Every structure is written in C-alpha cells, then in structure tokens.
Amino acid sequence: MKLCLDVGNTSISLGFFADGRLLQKSSLPTADYRKFRLPPQIDKVVYASVVPHIDPYFAHRCSPTNFLPLTYKHIKNIRIALPQKKEIGIDRLVNASGAAVFYGSPLIIIDLGTATTFCVLDQKLVYQGGLICPGINLTRLVLHEKTAKLPLIELKSKPPRLIGNSTVKAMRSGIYYGYAALINGLAAALRQEVPRAKVIATGGYAELLAQDIDTDIIDTDLTLKSLNLF
Numbered sequence: 001m002k003l004c005l006d007v008g009n010t011s012i013s014l015g016f017f018a019d020g021r022l023l024q025k026s027s028l029p030t031a032d033y034r035k036f037r038l039p040p041q042i043d044k045v046v047y048a049s050v051v052p053h054i055d056p057y058f059a060h061r062c063s064p065t066n067f068l069p070l071t072y073k074h075i076k077n078i079r080i081a082l083p084q085k086k087e088i089g090i091d092r093l094v095n096a097s098g099a100a101v102f103y104g105s106p107l108i109i110i111d112l113g114t115a116t117t118f119c120v121l122d123q124k125l126v127y128q129g130g131l132i133c134p135g136i137n138l139t140r141l142v143l144h145e146k147t148a149k150l151p152l153i154e155l156k157s158k159p160p161r162l163i164g165n166s167t168v169k170a171m172r173s174g175i176y177y178g179y180a181a182l183i184n185g186l187a188a189a190l191r192q193e194v195p196r197a198k199v200i201a202t203g204g205y206a207e208l209l210a211q212d213i214d215t216d217i218i219d220t221d222l223t224l225k226s227l228n229l230f
C-alpha cells in the first residue's frame with residue numbers, strides 16, 4: 001500500500017492508496033507531528049511538505065520504506081515559468097500537476113488551507129504563478145489575538161444572515177462572506193486573464209464555502225490524489 005502525506009501548516013493529511021484508489025484518509029494536526037508512526041504494510045511514502053522543520057522527523061520515521069520527498073524537480077508534466085522554482089510551495093505544484101492530469105488545462109486552482117492560494121496553469125500547461133492570501137483560519141485567530149474584545153470564534157457552517165446582530169455573528173459573517181467575496185472577485189479577475197479556465201477549489205475550507213463560491217469543481221482530495229501519481 002502507498003501512503004501519501006500532505007504536510008500543511010495546520011494539518012497533515014494522510015491518504016492510503018492501493019491499485020490507484022484512495023482507500024482511506026486521516027489527518028493529524030501539524031503541531032502533533034511527533035505522533036506520526038509509519039503504519040504497517042506501507043511499501044512507499046510520497047511526501048509533500050511546506051513545513052521544512054518537520055521533514056527530518058518524517059524522513060527518519062519513514063526510512064524503513066521507500067520514502068519520496070517531492071521537490072519541484074519531480075514535477076514533469078507541467079512547465080514552471082517562474083524565476084525561483086525552489087521557493088514555490090510543493091503543495092501548489094503538486095495540485096497543479098495532478099489537476100492537469102484529472103481536469104486538463106487551462107486551470108485556476110484555489111487551495112483554502114492555512115493560506116488561501118490561487119494558482120494559474122495556462123492552456124499550454126505552463127504554471128504561471130498566482131496569489132497568496134491569508135487563510136480563513138488565520139483570520140479567525142488574528143481577529144482574536146490582535147484585539148482586546150473580539151472572541152475566538154468557530155466557523156463550522158454558513159451564517160444564515162449577512163448582517164450579524166451580535167459580535168460573534170458579525171465576525172462569522174465577515175469571515176464567511178468576506179472570503180466568498182475575495183474568492184469570487186479574484187476568480188472573476190483571473191478568468192478574464194485566462195479565458196476558458198476551469199476553476200477548482202480544494203483544501204480544508206473548500207466544502208464549507210462550496211455553495212457561495214463561483215467554482216467549476218470542488219475536489220477536497222486533489223492534493224492526495226495528485227501525490228498518488230508519483
């Protein structure tokens with residue numbers, strides 16, 4: 001069985017694949033990475049991390065098996081048209097590489113994780129770059145940490161009303177509808193630059209926002225499925 005590991009700044013996603021199929025998924029808070037143990041019957045680990053300080057731990061834990069830590073050099077099916085290829089998050093490149101296989105091109109890929117990122121892959125499979133915005137979870141934390149009066153809120157579902165009649169409801173509404181507007185505004189601007197692009201959303205918050213964002217496809221497993229191609 002193959003284990004695909006997507007190490008983000010908030011969570012580590014694990015995908016177990018056999019015969020090309022995603023059999024099981026789980027996740028671990030990134031802060032708890034030391035709880036990871038290599039499960040039995042894994043013959044290959046494909047690893048994509050944007051948290052370099054924990055990479056030695058995984059290299060050590062996975063050493064009994066075939067461990068493949070991905071870098072931009074492993075990405076062969078798209079061309080990366082950026083001056084500093086090394087600095088780009090491998091999660092973004094893996095998403096673009098896999099999405100090209102699953103959905104063709106051109107593409108606009110939106111990943112709603114710790115950061116909210118937009119990546120553009122043009123018709124000719126050239127990765128053009130994109131945008132990096134603060135993510136929903138960061139906004140939630142920072143509003144609390146950097147103010148005296150705002151509480152730490154949860155955002156688990158769509159707020160029923162745009163206009164909140166309490167502090168907590170106003171914060172939920174601001175974050176939810178604010179992010180929907182950010183995504184729709186930037187997606188519309190990117191569609192102007194890349195005509196006929198399919199817009200794909202992935203990442204932890206993609207399903208939460210699904211009904212209010214103007215995307216063609218929501219694929220929460222995009223990163224894991226893309227890792228399985230290596």
Ligand SMILES: Nc1ncnc2c1ncn2[C@@H]1O[C@H](COP(=O)(O)OP(=O)(O)O)[C@@H](O)[C@H]1O
Binds near residue numbers: 007009010115203208
């Ligand atoms: N299935 C889910 N449904 C709703 N929110 C989720 C889900 N999975 C993760 N999240 C939330 O989405 C945020 C970003 O998650 P994730 O995409 O794992 O981020 P990262 O890749 O940066 O670690 C997290 O703060 C988490 O609370």
Ligand SMILES: CC(C)(COP(=O)(O)O)[C@@H](O)C(=O)NCCC(=O)O
Binds near residue numbers: 087091115
């Ligand atoms: C932009 C990111 C922080 C997103 O990470 P995530 O939200 O998945 O934890 C990550 O892809 C990263 O650290 N990128 C390096 C800079 C770049 O992609 O240009």
Ligand SMILES: [K+]
Binds near residue numbers: 203
């Ligand atoms: K991610």
